[in-house]
Amino acid sequence: MTVAIVGVGMTRFGRHDELSGLDLAEQAVREALADAGTAWSDVDLAVGGSNVSGKPDALVSRLGLTGLAFPTVRNGCATGGVALATAADAIRAGRARTAVVVGFDKHERGAFASDPASYGLGAWYGETGLMVTTQYFAMKTRRYLHEHGLSEESLARVSARAFRNGAAHPRAWRRSPLSVEQVLAAAPVNPPLTQYMLCQPSQGAVALVVTGEERAADLAERPVRLAAVSVRTRRYGSFEVFSPSLDPVPRRSPSIDAADSAFRTAGLSPSEVDVAQVQDTDSGSELIHLAETGLCAHGEQEKLLADGQTDAEGALPVNTDGGCLANGEPIGASGLRQVHEVVRQLQGRALGRQVPGAPRVGFTHVYGAPGTSSCAVLTLEGARS
Amino acid sequence: MTVAIVGVGMTRFGRHDELSGLDLAEQAVREALADAGTAWSDVDLAVGGSNVSGKPDALVSRLGLTGLAFPTVRNGCATGGVALATAADAIRAGRARTAVVVGFDKHERGAFASDPASYGLGAWYGETGLMVTTQYFAMKTRRYLHEHGLSEESLARVSARAFRNGAAHPRAWRRSPLSVEQVLAAAPVNPPLTQYMLCQPSQGAVALVVTGEERAADLAERPVRLAAVSVRTRRYGSFEVFSPSLDPVPRRSPSIDAADSAFRTAGLSPSEVDVAQVQDTDSGSELIHLAETGLCAHGEQEKLLADGQTDAEGALPVNTDGGCLANGEPIGASGLRQVHEVVRQLQGRALGRQVPGAPRVGFTHVYGAPGTSSCAVLTLEGARS
Amino acid sequence: MTTVVDPGLFTSLDPPRLAGSRCRSCGTVTFPVGGSCPRCTLPGPDTVALADAGTVWTWTVQTFPPKPPYVPPAGGFSPYAVGYVDLGDVLVEGHLLVEPGHLRIGLPVRLVLTPVGDGSRSTFAFEATP
Amino acid sequence: MTTVVDPGLFTSLDPPRLAGSRCRSCGTVTFPVGGSCPRCTLPGPDTVALADAGTVWTWTVQTFPPKPPYVPPAGGFSPYAVGYVDLGDVLVEGHLLVEPGHLRIGLPVRLVLTPVGDGSRSTFAFEATP
Numbered sequence A, B: 001m002t003v004a005i006v007g008v009g010m011t012r013f014g015r016h017d018e019l020s021g022l023d024l025a026e027q028a029v030r031e032a033l034a035d036a037g038t039a040w041s042d043v044d045l046a047v048g049g050s051n052v053s054g055k056p057d058a059l060v061s062r063l064g065l066t067g068l069a070f071p072t073v074r075n076g077c078a079t080g081g082v083a084l085a086t087a088a089d090a091i092r093a094g095r096a097r098t099a100v101v102v103g104f105d106k107h108e109r110g111a112f113a114s115d116p117a118s119y120g121l122g123a124w125y126g127e128t129g130l131m132v133t134t135q136y137f138a139m140k141t142r143r144y145l146h147e148h149g150l151s152e153e154s155l156a157r158v159s160a161r162a163f164r165n166g167a168a169h170p171r172a173w174r175r176s177p178l179s180v181e182q183v184l185a186a187a188p189v190n191p192p193l194t195q196y197m198l199c200q201p202s203q204g205a206v207a208l209v210v211t212g213e214e215r216a217a218d219l220a221e222r223p224v225r226l227a228a229v230s231v232r233t234r235r236y237g238s239f240e241v242f243s244p245s246l247d248p249v250p251r252r253s254p255s256i257d258a259a260d261s262a263f264r265t266a267g268l269s270p271s272e273v274d275v276a277q278v279q280d281t282d283s284g285s286e287l288i289h290l291a292e293t294g295l296c297a298h299g300e301q302e303k304l305l306a307d308g309q310t311d312a313e314g315a316l317p318v319n320t321d322g323g324c325l326a327n328g329e330p331i332g333a334s335g336l337r338q339v340h341e342v343v344r345q346l347q348g349r350a351l352g353r354q355v356p357g358a359p360r361v362g363f364t365h366v367y368g369a370p371g372t373s374s375c376a377v378l379t380l381e382g383a384r385s
Numbered sequence C, D: 001m002t003t004v005v006d007p008g009l010f011t012s013l014d015p016p017r018l019a020g021s022r023c024r025s026c027g028t029v030t031f032p033v034g035g036s037c038p039r040c041t042l043p044g045p046d047t048v049a050l051a052d053a054g055t056v057w058t059w060t061v062q063t064f065p066p067k068p069p070y071v072p073p074a075g076g077f078s079p080y081a082v083g084y085v086d087l088g089d090v091l092v093e094g095h096l097l098v099e100p101g102h103l104r105i106g107l108p109v110r111l112v113l114t115p116v117g118d119g120s121r122s123t124f125a126f127e128a129t130p
């Protein structure tokens, strides 16, 4: 059975000093239900994801004690994709007809702290200052630039486009555009990554209403088909965060496998994508993920960015809502924010920059530690394929 | 597509000072794979659950970086049931062929501590000493005994049978039988519940190998069919833990809904169950759950227990491996321990007391905070139905 | 002046009355005050003063010190009774200032304030109606 | 006598050599010593001394103090360089005792010990080969 997204809801991203994570989640779910023109009492499954902001199933106290099933998933940055896949499976398996997927988080300021033991590492790794996510992004980025002849200007162009898109998006956190020069001149947090090339922990919630296709036409004017959602963990050789050692020739990122699986399942190729959201926890990650998911060739990013092809009006619009760079990362919400943006783009009702020309094929990609990626292909009903 | 369990693995429950939660999980998965006669490389989905002992997907570093999807679920005491349902859905939806389900936890000594905010409660609730799980069990039990005319001896009989079964089970934590008199005379932790009527946090891991039915015959001599697995949250009026107030007539436990849904889906009635595992975080909970799941009538428990009908040789064998009372509760593992026991009972290879007469229909029930229950009906292939 | 653990729990302190929510649609009463009705989800319930007397609906005794965030009395932990009290419209959970030997389902009780933690703040409790 | 953050990281301390695992089946080398091969999952790899010199494979500078469990130096945090060093069979992550201006991919480096935290213990690091 084909599964479709028939309603979306999203809070503003950024800081919400007066609201709890559950407050944000409730707000997103209510908006998604209203968007689908349905009620919580009509929902028979909810899947929730939050890394640090409480138990998603506590939402039943606010939304209605209807007795529905409410599994919680927890897969770091890949939580949104895993939640969507879990709901889609339950619909396909006949265990649910109408599902809500909700992701939220309310992180405090500053970099994420990590516990070595929960990654199976010795205490020495944390004590000596190696257990820092942004170090990993920086080292992976530097090597990638070196191997594929990309410049630090490309990193800055990713950020500048993200902030440009964020400035146009009413729910984004960072609403001020920044020039390539400003990005390059900012504090070098973990060189080659400057302050504006790294996303910050933030706060927000996103919800989707998902149904089987036979109900979808009742609930949405233009339901968006979930043509595929794939989740993959790393294979040997992947260059992952918190790795005291690596294979001499790192390769085989889970993003490659998840994207390949999603495109195969959907029967579409990366070249058919009209709008893409790829994980941009940092500018280097976006560059890497564009190629790993097949949206461009390794090394091609330099020209794509310099030519503005990843802008909303370009040939390959990327992170049209500003991505993690402009929205920050509430871990449980980021993956679903991507889906929210793609659904609205395909329906022609983007809140920020609308991709022109009636886009029909969308793509989302998240990647999280330790080595999990989730990719989805979304199509407008009646899409070419 | 029907889903079957083709392999089971389980560590000893209790204290494992030298092993981490991930060590325990690895051990359980390896045993389950060996039991199914298959290899990790043949598994294309794993679903993990652990409340406090790290990220289940970190297991890929130990078992093999094969790239499989590895969602993590987290639903308190209902984690095992939710994990099993998630894996079964993925198989039915065609997203996986062979799945491993693994639950584990390594809790430290003493009662569980809870954070009011994560339950949407004010700080006052914790500060003033109302946020104690065992208080809830005791108050719910006292009211239930009062309403249905049950004695405190019945509570003690539940414990005595649990410890009797635990004594016979080589992987149980509590291996010494206790008399009804000893249970009643023990320290009154939260009266009417004494020390031996309450389970303790403990440590352990369980894993299952699950496949679609067409593969099942290749992997197991006697595959056990997952005839149904249902998850339900509370409806209004349920008497739940951490409730500052209740409806004047509490009713509608999620256990009632989850069991009803599971039996309907399986096309079987509670009277057809040959062996049942029901959540016994305390003796009172077992009494309540026996009736809520439909296995007996409210008030009938007194006679069932006095007559030994819930023993392995009785008409309604219950918690044949000693349940939570004799195994303690590693939250992520308990629900799957029940499935492990039922699978082995139906296959005629129980590690402890074997139910005589070739049992063919098994039932499992977990219940966790805040108000989630998961029930499963398991049948031996070729079962009457 | 009485300092309580959470002023939002009360409509008044002298005499103490608990603040609950009553749904404008289905009449469901809950404690403490909430933003919506748990039965029908209607937002914006009325805040009402709950009855200040009722009967014990169930009870237990907390014999061991809870883990934090519980704050034990300055003089150290001693066992205390808790229970749900039937106030007619709603059952409310709280401390019971009743000798364990006298505790029984159906016992008439009334609302009082009682010091908790280091003694500088009070919470609500129920004592046997004289 | 040198006290190191984790003796299990080394096969010897004077001169320092890192202890890795080499799979008996596929030859994959990993650091630190592990119970099984991450490539083929075979348990019981051999413990081997890794090469004590190599070249910088990638690098960055940690300009802000990490959150705990990081232990800053007694004198307070100052930025430090980290990177992966290509030791032939394996890339190993560690501190780079190289002036940031001299850091580059391909720079030859060798293994040394360097004090960390309050200075009472050492960890491994790489310095430019003279």
Ligand SMILES: [Zn+2]
Residues within 6 Å of the ligand: C023, C024, C025, C026, C027, C028, C037, C038, C039, C040, C041, C042
């Ligand atoms: Zn109402």
Ligand SMILES: [Zn+2]
Residues within 6 Å of the ligand: D023, D024, D025, D026, D027, D028, D037, D038, D039, D040, D041, D042
């Ligand atoms: Zn190997």
